[in-house]
Amino acid sequence: MKVNSIHDKQENYAWMPLDNAAKIYPAVQSREFTIVFRISAILNDPVNYSCLVRAIQKAELRFPYFKVTLKKGFFWYYLEHVDRPLSLSADIHGCCRSFFFPRTENPFLLRITVVRNKLSVEFSHILTDGAGAMAFLTALLAAYFSEKSPEVPAIPGFKPDEPMSVEEFEDAYNRYFNSEIPRVVNYTKAFHLPFELNRKKRFHVLSGVLDLCDILSKSREKGLSVTEYLVSVYLFVLQEIYHELPLFSRHKRSKIIRIQVPVNLRKIYPTRSMRNFSLFVLPEIDLRLGDYTFEEIVKIVYHKMQLETDEKVINKIIARNVGSERNLIVRGIPLFIKNLILRWKFYSKGPNQYSGVVTNLGKVELPDEMAGHISRLVFIPPPPNQKLKVNCGVIGFQEKLVVSFGNITTSLDLEKKFFRFLADQGIHVKLTVY
Amino acid sequence: MKICPQCGVELDEQMAVCPLCKSALDSPSSLIEDSSSPDDRPGRKFYIDYFRLTFQQKRKLFWELSGIILFSGILVTLIIDFVTTKSITWSRYTVTVFLVLFVNITLLSFWRHRLLFLLGGSFLSTSALLVLLDMYNKRIGWGTQLGIPLLLAFYIIILLLTMLTRSTEHKGFNILGYCFLAAGIMSMCIEVIVSWYFLKDITLGWSLIVFACMVPIALILFFLHYRLNRGMDLRRFFHI
Known part of the structure; x- marks a missing residue:
């Protein structure tokens, strides 16, 4: 269904309930655990302010469902359309800052920032996931470059004058929910990094620019995808960190190392939804069974990823998540009580169950006319909470794969070991402070 | 090509101020061909630094300025009182009021978001002021009970x-x-x-x-x- 008229717009996105994945975020977000992620495009030339402002005006016409603010209802939070233009700000206050702590003049759950040749978009996970944000940034870049030189083509499906589809702001979890499916079992507690937390303001980012050809050939050599290869390295490095701990510290920690790997469900279920639509796979190694060689980890990760991205298993996870949301008792609990329960649930079941997160947005393809103006793309994952301590985001563009670590600790041990391992494998790594 | 020296963003030729950081761009130094730094001009450094301060830094600056003014006031009143009366008499009142004022400014500057701490601290300091005024002048007498x-x-x-x-x-x-x-x-x-x-x-x-x-x-x-x-x-x- 296409949406054309003003009336249609008012009917369809004047307000929207949060999607299933987003429902927990308003309850758990804080000044530090902001659930805000960023994608930056590092251009070859300084950004032209006037062209960018005109590009934003075009992009916001195409993505009106992103022009929303978070509101509190009696039972649930919801998103309400804000009829104000998106603003552009200078990128001088650090990345992935909260939209709510403190509340600023920007009512939206997205932020567009610019400094020199770096154009960034930041989204709250309440609004969308990496794929939705990437679609917005791509359309914005297309509009920007077409402002600079008219021969740049618009992105198919996201042309500024193209009518949008209602499907773009649907909660796709609900569409693919099947109530007859049994729920998944819970996971046990996982190992967490032992590093000391940084003083506030804690969050800092270190990025490594990898040669995409190197890493692709290395992954193929092992019969893996890039994500599977990087997750294997991450697990291997965490195992090393575990073994470097003093005996007592090792003894009191969980011996299960588990990584959360978000999976873009749009690749499994057809939908044009621009809201959250991803789930997680949790490859793990159990150190109670002994030490693992890299080859053994590779085998585990490969099979676990293949098994858990199967449509039937994904159905089970959707059934658990959406099923709880549809429960009448859960729905009837007033929001302020629901918030307390969600927070408790999140910290007992969420980050407790995994040791780290590796999010790969994949390789981004852009028309040559645009790609020639962009040096690289960088994806900064949301700041980790105090249990996880480090998050990892990956994005590929042209010949470069950028791996970024968002860290809130005083240690760079994980990053050092991770990049050293890749370098030892013959992969060219260039470190950059974001 | 006109480039903002702070943001590094390219701006239209007719723009006199960067719309992002509000830096003035009227000098030829904002042109990319000119290599001399605009920060070298007198007064310019403070202007840019002030805009680059975070909200917390600005609050700290306000607190420091208030501290300087209030403690100067305390010093001046103490000296005048001592010089004119050869002891500390009326200046006790101004010193106490200034100190309570400084405590309240400190609370507002650093614990603005911690409501209980802010109001609790403010209540305790103002109560202490009333008690001290009672002690200084026995004829007041209503501070504690009223x-x-x-x-x-x-x-x-x-x-x-x-x-x-x-x-x-x-x-x-x-x-x-x-x-x-x-x-x-x-x-x-x-x-x-x-x-x-x-x-x-x-x-x-x-x-x-x-x-x-x-x-x-x-x-x-x-x-x-x-x-x-x-x-x-x-x-x-x-x-x-």
Whole structure:
């Protein structure tokens, strides 16, 4: 269904309930655990302010469902359309800052920032996931470059004058929910990094620019995808960190190392939804069974990823998540009580169950006319909470794969070991402070 | 090509100020061909540095300035008092008031978001001021028994009012309504405390009339706010 008229717009996105994945975020977000992620495009030339402002005006016409603010209802939070233009700000206050702590003049759950040749978009996970944000940034870049030189083509499906589809702001979890499916079992507690937390303001980012050809050939050599290869390295490095701990510290920690790997469900279920639509796979190694060689980890990760991205298993996870949301008792609990329960649930079941997160947005393809103006793309994952301590985001563009670590600790041990391992494998790594 | 020296963004030739960081770009130094730094000009450094300060840094700057002014005031009054009377007499009052003022500015500067800490600290410091004034001048005498209870009632009402305001999503006439109700309740507290201090009995007279006047005003304001607020769509507010 296409949406054309003003009336249609008012009917369809004047307000929207949060999607299933987003429902927990308003309850758990804080000044530090902001659930805000960023994608930056590092251009070859300084950004032209006037062209960018005109590009934003075009992009916001195409993505009106992103022009929303978070509101509190009696039972649930919801998103309400804000009829104000998106603003552009200078990128001088650090990345992935909260939209709510403190509340600023920007009512939206997205932020567009610019400094020199770096154009960034930041989204709250309440609004969308990496794929939705990437679609917005791509359309914005297309509009920007077409402002600079008219021969740049618009992105198919996201042309500024193209009518949008209602499907773009649907909660796709609900569409693919099947109530007859049994729920998944819970996971046990996982190992967490032992590093000391940084003083506030804690969050800092270190990025490594990898040669995409190197890493692709290395992954193929092992019969893996890039994500599977990087997750294997991450697990291997965490195992090393575990073994470097003093005996007592090792003894009191969980011996299960588990990584959360978000999976873009749009690749499994057809939908044009621009809201959250991803789930997680949790490859793990159990150190109670002994030490693992890299080859053994590779085998585990490969099979676990293949098994858990199967449509039937994904159905089970959707059934658990959406099923709880549809429960009448859960729905009837007033929001302020629901918030307390969600927070408790999140910290007992969420980050407790995994040791780290590796999010790969994949390789981004852009028309040559645009790609020639962009040096690289960088994806900064949301700041980790105090249990996880480090998050990892990956994005590929042209010949470069950028791996970024968002860290809130005083240690760079994980990053050092991770990049050293890749370098030892013959992969060219260039470190950059974001 | 005109480049903002702070943001590094390319700007149109006719732009005199960077719309992002508000840096002035009228000098030829903002042209990319010119390699000399605009920061070298006198006065320019402070201007740019001030805009680059975070909100916290600006608050700290305000606190430091207040400290300098208040402590200079303390020093000056102490010296004048000592020179003219050869002892510390009247300057005790100014010193105490300035110190309490400084404590309150410190609380506001650094614990603005910690409401209980801010109001608690402010209440304790102002109570200490009343006690000290009582000690300095035995003829005052009402600080502890009358002043502190009144102060406590005031701070509790302010605390509740602030909490209510913060938790209210749609702010407008409803906040004014809360203020009118708070004023009504405060007047009742005043009458109770004053009558207890003077008569050792609790009587409510004039404050009830004040409260009765405040309630309908508050109700009208609430009606105006919630009836006219188009954001209050019941369907979205109560969606389950």
